[in-house]
Amino acid sequence: MTGPPLVFEARALDLSRLPRIDSHLHTSWTDGKATVAETYQRAVELGLEVILYSEHSRKTSTDWFSRFAEEVRSLPAAPCRAYVGTEVKIESLDGEIDTIPAISDLCDFIMASVHRFPDGRGGAIPFGEVNPDEAVDREFALSWAALENPKIDILGHMFGMSYRRYKVTPPDEKIRALIARAAEYGVAVEVNSHYHPNPFQYIEWCREYDARITFGSNAHSLEKIGEIMRQLGAERAR
Ligand SMILES: [Zn+2]
C-alpha cells in the first residue's frame, strides 16, 4: 500500500490538528445507502483526505467483492485518497476471521470486529442468552484472540457490542488491556463515533500505550460520513 496514511502512531498525533479521515464506511454494495461514488463525493465535500471503504464481507463474498474493489480503485487519488478495505467478523476464540485470500488480498486494510458471539460449533449464541457482564467478557476474549492474528490491520469498534447492544460500559482495565495488546501486535485501534461514548478517552489511552490508531464513523448513509471528525472537532469543510 502506498499513499497517505490511514493509521497513525497515537503518540505522534497533534490533537489540535487531527488527520481528516474516515476509516469506516459502508456502501450500497452491502447494507449502506450510498454508492461508492456518492460516498466519495461527500467525503471530498467534507474535506476528508483519506477514507477506507471498509465494506462488510464474508468468505462467501467472492461473487461481488472484486467488482467493489475495482470500483474503489478507479476513484481519483486526489483530493481524497480512497483505500479498499473490508470489515469482517471475528469467528472464534482462536482469533480466526471470516475472510479468505481471494478477498483479503484485494484489500489495503483488513478490519476485524466482534459482531456476534460464536458458540464454538459454527453458530452464534442468541444475543438474548448473554447477559451484559458476559457480553463484555466474551467481547474481550474474542478481541484478545484476534489481536494476535497477523492478517488484521485494524480492530473495529472495540467493545462496540457491549456499548450499543448491551448498554454496558466495559471496565477501564479491560479496555486498557486490549489497547496494550493492540500496541504489542501493531494492530490499529479504531476510535468510532457510532460506538464509543468517549472517543477522547480512547485517544488518550492509545497514546499512553503507544498504540496505533485510526478514526471511523461506521457510516451507512451520506449523513454519517465524517461523523467521527465532527465529534472530535476536526472537521474542516471545503
Ligand atoms: Zn461493525
Ligand SMILES: [Zn+2]
Ligand atoms: Zn461497520
